[in-house]
Amino acid sequence: MNTPASLSLPSSCDILVFGGSGDLALHKLLPALYHLHRENRLPADTRIFALARSQRDNAAYLELAERNCRVQVARSDFSAEAWRSFAQRLQYVAMDASQSADFGRVAKALKRSEGRVLVHYLATAPSLFAPIAQNLKIAGLAGPLARIVLEKPLGHSLESALAINQAIGEVFDESRVFRIDHYLGNETVQNLMALRFANTLFEPVWRNGPIDHVQITVSETLGVENRGGYYDHAGAMRDMVQNHLLQLLCLIAMDPPADLTADSIRDEKVKVLRALEPIAPEQLATRVVRGQYTAGYIDGKAVPGYLAEENANTNSDAETFVALRVAIRNWRWSGVPFYLRTGKRMPQKLSQIVIHFKEPPHYIFAPEQRSLISNRLIIRLQPDEGISLQVMTKDQGLGKGMQLRTGPLQLNFSETFQTARTPDAYERLLLEVTQGSQNLFVRKDEIEAAWTWCDGLIDGWGRLGEEPKPYPAGSWGPQAAVALIARDGRDWYGDL
């Protein structure tokens, strides 16, 4: 998704990271900003302010930031010289974002803000979004050149998302609101747009005639780590499906947009979200599987179950896994199931979309070869970003007759483009915010449509008192998830 030509880097910019000492800031945002700085991609006169409550002086913050960046950035990309010049841009301000009075201190730290683009990046809990927006307004830091970036999760339900959108909208008009779903900054996700809309090859077959079904898997080997408090109230449905998985589904299922402007793209995505068939409580048993990991092994190492994690709520019924059979009610996708699954403590860290095409309508090869899988398009977000089209070919050799085999037409990005490194999604997203391009951000109505669909399903669980099914860490989820797809005569692609 290119940046429209009219958008360009401003000459001066201030980036304020609220929650500047948190995990997200230290592990993702600052390393991304460091890369952008090192590659001269930031506006020349960019300043970065890290804001958090803890009292520490600037030197202590810079040390903390450097220590984390050294871990996150590849050794070959970290240079002491580049860090020194980056650190000159970086300043820590101790403040409490819930206190209006503290914003005076922020304004004072900024000193000159006239004519500068102001990016307020809210890497904090969503409960602070509305107070921060209000406080920015009071402090005069929400003028026409100010933009606000909201991290996910945007709320906990439709109701809370509406309240946040309303509060933000009272201060920032929609063209200045950037809601993050970092999957949208992924290089392969953008390549999916190029693949679909820059080639005539795919569009005619991108529909319910030739496509049998679609699978989207986002799996992690990690458990809940130190996010138990948050996760207990969220679960995989709110933490992953409501945002990342539905966004991926939209990019696969959307119609071609009229152009590459943010609104054209988002208009098409929101149509998909509104066409999602609601899953009624009586359909939950056959259409959705909730799971929670128990003790098991990851890479041969014993790991505890969810309820035995440090600081766990031992009565928690949060799901750490969810698998769904989703239908889209429109002409293009009628009759094509989308199987979605995501989970923690799975055998592999993987984000992958697999489009399964139907068998040829008339089969002329030996009947015993029919069991060979027909065409699949595999879009891999991680690891090894790339796109692979599985096609049937004939085995080479005189003795092979017309023996068929499946082989890949492969596009591995790091090999093909010989680039030194694939930029992290946050680099692209931060750059797009400074340029004012909203293509890779989620619009208000998209968030609301996604919550509407998810809330219906979550309410159904509540009404049925449905408990998550246990699955051992290191497996691909509860057996019921295998049954979910097997009932339709299919199986999950690539499970070992």
Ligand SMILES: NC(=O)c1ccc[n+]([C@@H]2O[C@H](COP(=O)([O-])OP(=O)(O)OC[C@H]3O[C@@H](n4cnc5c(N)ncnc54)[C@H](OP(=O)(O)O)[C@@H]3O)[C@@H](O)[C@H]2O)c1
């Ligand atoms: N970590 C990730 O990779 C990730 C990924 C996607 C989304 N997110 C979301 O991003 C948000 C932040 O996540 P995180 O993991 O970075 O959380 P975290 O590690 O708990 O960090 C929270 C940050 O906010 C600051 N803070 C808390 N209350 C504050 C207040 N009243 N005023 C000013 N600063 C305040 C904290 O510093 P003080 O305690 O010193 O104030 C800290 O810097 C969460 O909503 C999370 O769900 C995180």
